[in-house]
Amino acid sequence: PERPSKLGxxxxxxxxxxxxxxxxxxxxxxxELEMTDKANKPIRIFLVTAYLPCSxxxxxxxxxxxxxxxxxxxxxxxQSLLVIGGDFNASIGVSENSxxxxxxxxNPHRSENGETMRNFMExxxxxxAATYFKKPNYDTWSFARKNKNPRQIDHIMVKxxxxxxxxxxxxxxxxxxxxxxxxxxxxxxxxAHIPKKTARTDKTTDNDxxxxx
Numbered sequence: 001p002e003r004p005s006k007l008g009x010x011x012x013x014x015x016x017x018x019x020x021x022x023x024x025x026x027x028x029x030x031x032e033l034e035m036t037d038k039a040n041k042p043i044r045i046f047l048v049t050a051y052l053p054c055s056x057x058x059x060x061x062x063x064x065x066x067x068x069x070x071x072x073x074x075x076x077x078x079q080s081l082l083v084i085g086g087d088f089n090a091s092i093g094v095s096e097n098s099x100x101x102x103x104x105x106x107n108p109h110r111s112e113n114g115e116t117m118r119n120f121m122e123x124x125x126x127x128x129a130a131t132y133f134k135k136p137n138y139d140t141w142s143f144a145r146k147n148k149n150p151r152q153i154d155h156i157m158v159k160x161x162x163x164x165x166x167x168x169x170x171x172x173x174x175x176x177x178x179x180x181x182x183x184x185x186x187x188x189x190x191x192a193h194i195p196k197k198t199a200r201t202d203k204t205t206d207n208d209x210x211x212x213x
Contacts, residue, residue, distance in 0.1 A: 027051045028065075030072040032080060037191045045190075046076040050086035055113060062113055066120050073124055081165060081190060084126065084157040087181065090117035091151050094131055099160060103131035106138045107152035126157045129169035129186050137171050140182045156186045165189055 028050040035043050050072075052065045069084070076082045093110035095102045101121035106128070110118075121127065130138060130152075139150035156169055169186040 028068045028072055028086075030075060032077065041191075043190055044077065044080040045188075046080040046082050048072045048076075048082070048084040048086075050084070050088070052086070052088045052090070052113075054089040055111065059112065059116065062116060066116070070120075070124070081162060081188075082159055083186075083188070085155070085184065085186075087154050088113070088117055089153050090114040090155075091153055092118050092121070092128060092155070101126065102128050105134050106131040107150065109151060111151075121157065125160045127160045127163055129156045129158055129163070129166040130171070130184060132163065132166070133169055135170050140171055140184060154181055154184050156184050 030048045033045045050069050090113040091109045091111040092114040094106045101118045138152045140154035167187040167189040172183045172185040
């Protein structure tokens with residue numbers, strides 16, 4: 001794709017379109033990416049990344065932060081795959097129902113922010129990708145990285161209808177960055193062009209049907 005440019009005085013490249021929202025402690029950004037598959041068909045992904053307030057802030061401030069994320073979701077074009085990732089400071093738990101905010105795997109703890117986030121996710125038909133893959137660890141944060149009160153508060157989300165576009169999602173600790181958080185990494189399975197299978201025709205000739213002895 002063409003080299004992207006920031007929105008501003010210069011024209012935006014068709015390969016990327018940036019959207020920014022910063023309110024208080026909330027940092028949220030949306031970006032539309034365009035690429036092509038092997039058949040030169042366009043693939044569009046709308047990425048949203050966000051940092052939301054921790055539990056020391058009020059419920060009203062957390063909901064205000066979610067409103068900023070909602071405004072970005074509302075800007076996602078219909079033809080684009082929506083992928084949301086970030087530090088949501090929300091423990092959202094797990095669920096056996098595959099048509100809710102979470103799947104069956106993950107840290108089962110739920111927090112007050114987590115309940116708010118689950119309602120937000122279900123309202124937008126979002127689901128946490130990592131909770132559908134059985135892994136040895138799901139925790140993304142612990143106090144001073146000493147495994148004290150480990151929590152799963154960083155998430156990658158997609159629309160429930162797009163869940164099968166995620167080939168894998170897991171906690172990853174090989175970034176080389178000093179942080180009290182672990183990275184969450186997802187592998188997407190996307191294509192705009194799926195070759196049609198040609199029907200196989202078996203022809204039988206008279207010679208094949210009656211081979212010479």
